[in-house]
Amino acid sequence: MPSESDTPSSRRAADYPRAVLDLFDAYVHGTIDRRGFLQQCAIHVGGTAAATAMLTTLSPDFARGQVIPPDDRRIAVSHVDIPSPRGNGTIRAYVARPVGRTDARLPVILVAHENRGLNPHIEDIARRLAVDGFLAVAPDALTTLGGYPGDEDKARTMFATLDRAKIQEDFIAAAAHAKGMAGGNGRVGAVGFCFGGGIANLLAARIPDLRAAVPFYGSPPPIEEVPAIKAELLIHYGGNDARTNAAWPGYEEALKKAGIRYRAFIYDGAEHGFNNDTTPRFDKAAADLAWARTIALFRRTLG
Template identity: 35%
Template sequence: MSTAQAEAGSEVDVYKAVPTGEIKGGLIVIHEIWGLVDHIKDVADRFAAQGYVAYAPDILSKAGITPQAGKELSELVSHPDEKVRVAAQPRFRELMAPAQDPAYGAWAVGALSAVVDDLAAQPGVDGRIGVVGYCFGGSYSFALAATDDRIKAAVPYYGAPPDQISVANITCPVLAIYGEDDERLISGLPEVTKRLQDAGVDFTSKVYPGAGHAFFNDTSSRYDAEAAADAWTLTLDFFARHLGSAG
């Protein structure tokens, strides 16, 4: 674990996974609403095994959701006992409230750009930088692509562009990945698609039948192994195509 300077007097922790062989580029890996838990570190390690310098920043501890708190909360809201799940809701809303503040959103995007600064300086990255994020991180993948033109490819999983960003500023290709049973995001996908296409963004979406929200998370009860395996291959192919040349 290392740190990146996000702004004057503020640092963000970053989990860094580095390939042992040839470097194909660099990736910013943005966590779910549960924060920088072990699952996201494992995802970063998997990308490093494929040749990418993978940086997974912790941008939720700033809002009070530490990895430990996120892990505990995730276990409560997915508990098999409905009474436990219901009882956890007030705590969930309390913890999530600071992350809804526009001031936090502005800080988070700035923090992510600071992590891009660090990643861009690493040997072998050579300007080949992409972003991938999950849920909360999917939305921030859109936001980072819209505010930092060093991002050359973006893969948001089950996320939507935040209302406050201008998608017209996205200059890189975007592959958005969803589960068909993720009702809220799927119902909004036609509008998101139109918004991006009207802005001239190279946008493609992939929807997996029978899969729900967070289907890629293999520590979750929502995990769909078949959809996750295919999405992983699709993601690697996308980054290989769009981060394939230096400069």
């Protein structure tokens, strides 16, 4: 069983009881609070002290999970403030692009975060895309509340207070802004994770000229909006993610009925969040394959 001194490279989801992983999923998505997690986890691991250590090892370790540092010489990072369509201030986005390609017009990818706002892991995802030759734009839905607070629990609590309709409109506005950014080629794709996976699906339904959308373990758009999708979809699910996967059969039926171009992969044995390499739910084999498929799709569809 994991100890508090374990590192992300040594921790694996298989080391944890299934019940604890399910409790952590409920905690991350707001179904239970920290106290509820600890109380219920203690039943499975032998006490509150063990449950507290378990929560520590399950929580993100951004420093050790970082792949591309912000000062990597291959990329340039900046921020842009995008007007909110409701006239309520702006949404701030993190922008990462490759350097040394001043004459190139880069394909553009909107990156949609999980339900904690623009945390260091999602910024790292944007930088990874920049290293691969894309102009990556990652908005922060927590902008109106001061931005990502540097603490996952606080971020999750803040996020729960947001107007979901406003978040959706802000991401749509961000995609429109990204399309016209200097240095971009005007071709836009979207990738998102968890909550952001749902945003990627929604953008595909709401933005007619979106070229490609890649939702990682995200909820589908409203089924009645599926026929409006013009983007090519690449959909990733973890095989052990029963909560998210429950919506897939209905979504797939709607995609087939509407004749939407899509490919879907369910990675056997992988958990919800399997692409996030800052936690033990990371599954390197599944993540590497899913990411390679993602980059291949964006290169083919965005030019």
